[in-house]
Amino acid sequence: MDSVAMTDGFHIVVDAFKLNGIDTIYGVAGIPITDLLRLAHEEGIRYIGFRHEQSAANAAAIAGYLTKKPGVCMTVSGPGFLNGMVALANATTNCFPMILISGSSDRAIIDLEQGDYEELDQLNAARPYAKASFRVNRPQDIGIGLARAIHAAVSGRPGGVYLDLPADVLGSTLDVETAKKSLVKPVDPAPSQIPSPESVKRAVALLSEAKRPLIILGKGAAYAQADQEIRTFVESTGIPFLPMSMAKGLLPDNHPQSAAAARSYAIGQADVVVLLGARLNWLLSHGKGPLWSETTQYVQIDISPTEMDSNRLIAAPVVGDIKSAVSAILAEIKPNQIRPSADWTNGIAERKQKNVQRMAERLNADPNPMNFSSALRVVRDALADRPDIYVVNEGANSLDFARNIIDMSEPRKRLDSGTWGIMGIGMGYAIGAAVESGKPVVAIEGDSAFGFSGMELETICRYRLPIVIVVLNNGGIYRGDPAGSKPSPTGFVHDSRYDKLIEAFGGKGYHVQTSASLEKALKEAIEAGTPALINCVIDPTAGTESGHIQSLNPKSALQK
Numbered sequence: 001m002d003s004v005a006m007t008d009g010f011h012i013v014v015d016a017f018k019l020n021g022i023d024t025i026y027g028v029a030g031i032p033i034t035d036l037l038r039l040a041h042e043e044g045i046r047y048i049g050f051r052h053e054q055s056a057a058n059a060a061a062i063a064g065y066l067t068k069k070p071g072v073c074m075t076v077s078g079p080g081f082l083n084g085m086v087a088l089a090n091a092t093t094n095c096f097p098m099i100l101i102s103g104s105s106d107r108a109i110i111d112l113e114q115g116d117y118e119e120l121d122q123l124n125a126a127r128p129y130a131k132a133s134f135r136v137n138r139p140q141d142i143g144i145g146l147a148r149a150i151h152a153a154v155s156g157r158p159g160g161v162y163l164d165l166p167a168d169v170l171g172s173t174l175d176v177e178t179a180k181k182s183l184v185k186p187v188d189p190a191p192s193q194i195p196s197p198e199s200v201k202r203a204v205a206l207l208s209e210a211k212r213p214l215i216i217l218g219k220g221a222a223y224a225q226a227d228q229e230i231r232t233f234v235e236s237t238g239i240p241f242l243p244m245s246m247a248k249g250l251l252p253d254n255h256p257q258s259a260a261a262a263r264s265y266a267i268g269q270a271d272v273v274v275l276l277g278a279r280l281n282w283l284l285s286h287g288k289g290p291l292w293s294e295t296t297q298y299v300q301i302d303i304s305p306t307e308m309d310s311n312r313l314i315a316a317p318v319v320g321d322i323k324s325a326v327s328a329i330l331a332e333i334k335p336n337q338i339r340p341s342a343d344w345t346n347g348i349a350e351r352k353q354k355n356v357q358r359m360a361e362r363l364n365a366d367p368n369p370m371n372f373s374s375a376l377r378v379v380r381d382a383l384a385d386r387p388d389i390y391v392v393n394e395g396a397n398s399l400d401f402a403r404n405i406i407d408m409s410e411p412r413k414r415l416d417s418g419t420w421g422i423m424g425i426g427m428g429y430a431i432g433a434a435v436e437s438g439k440p441v442v443a444i445e446g447d448s449a450f451g452f453s454g455m456e457l458e459t460i461c462r463y464r465l466p467i468v469i470v471v472l473n474n475g476g477i478y479r480g481d482p483a484g485s486k487p488s489p490t491g492f493v494h495d496s497r498y499d500k501l502i503e504a505f506g507g508k509g510y511h512v513q514t515s516a517s518l519e520k521a522l523k524e525a526i527e528a529g530t531p532a533l534i535n536c537v538i539d540p541t542a543g544t545e546s547g548h549i550q551s552l553n554p555k556s557a558l559q560k
């Protein structure tokens, strides 16, 4: 009798990855996935190992955003899984497609709460934070499990998906023939979603009556990779546009139709606003006063039908994917049908000019010690002729200032705190961007923000990634404590030398205290294309509490 050739769960998972073109995995090794990672690595899948699951999963999330394919992160069971969940929840919130795959312990023991190693009911723990969650219970279901995860991650509004792989499924065997037949490669996991013709007509009719129209570009528009269609829509209609932070560069920030430097005026005075892959959430004051007028009408172009009317009535909802929707709108518009009034475009241009001038004065000051503006002016100049460089940005003041000061000229090159406005994405996003693109990354980090993922400096150095980290170091959250004082709730060690951290792993550290030395260090580090950290000392009194969102920071009336 011929013996039947056998395989096991480990090999089936790797075969399923390969069949689906999953060529990169981010993760942290350990029980029960170590052998799986080793096997994937041997089989030619690029594996990037991190020091903490949150950063690994953030890297996978940003890989999903950049490529429109689900980024994959693998973790161990229990706490390792939970560490990754923060990033999975963040991916879902930001509409980034990713799959978190965690090994898990013995179901029989978990379900009776008998106390297993890293015992946790991971599937149910993931549910509220994931777009979808699945568990594979038999080796012959691995292929279907991955296919369902891929569909859920990239179809419709993208998001984070959890896939649970119990240790015993990985270890169990199956005959090779059955295993082969069980694999699935989805045919069209992110199908186009064509908007209804009536919705397109309604949107064009509303726009053609507008005197003061405005287009707000969100990161959904950047994600859609409909760059040419969007540019044609903006330029052929002449409508001013405002990019949300991660949509910067979809059209260059120095584009004559950009209303970014006249933001409040443009939002406050617009009569019809087109939300293009942008939600009317807290980042846009929910469409409510004092920023917004009560009479503003909205066209909202979004793949998610339930996003409509979330905060304000949407007069012209266009539900579809952005490429299809913008193409349909372009086909519907007759020549010269949409014309913003000259008063409107001139009014925006005037305010822009005034604000740009005011900003230039602030930027050109060269105080000693440096402040956020003077340091970021140097970074801006260094990046000006390097549109290929990815910019990662997090912090409070570091985020607010850099968003306004650093111009972007290419789509999807600015990666930041996003919808939650969180800290901790920095090194994960930087590594994901460098690995996926092979391009250099400059991460502009507040000293507090950097701390959340700082140990990944070792990861950056291990893989020799072209990442330069600029730590805007004012010695604390928002700002530093006076030298010699006891630590306050927001203060850190005075004069921390973050540059020495990277030297521990063979990277290049710089300690800079003047704009001239920052300029020199940044140029040198970018040119070298190897891991570097610039500890940029700025005034400890520079920075305001909560940055630009002080209104969200409750204050005790009783405290002095």
Ligand code: ADP
Residues within 6 Å of the ligand: 093, 094, 095, 157, 158, 217, 218, 219, 220, 221, 223, 224, 244, 245, 246, 247, 276, 277, 278, 279, 280, 281, 283, 301, 302, 303, 304, 307, 320, 321, 322, 323, 418, 419
């Ligand atoms: P921002 O923070 O930049 O304003 P948001 O994350 O709030 O952007 O909004 C992005 C929106 O884009 C979400 O409502 C999401 O449903 C939508 N979206 C994502 N991908 C697409 C796509 N391919 N086509 C249409 N809408 C999309």
Ligand code: MG
Residues within 6 Å of the ligand: 446, 447, 448, 472, 473, 474, 475, 476, 477, 478, 479
């Ligand atoms: Mg700080």
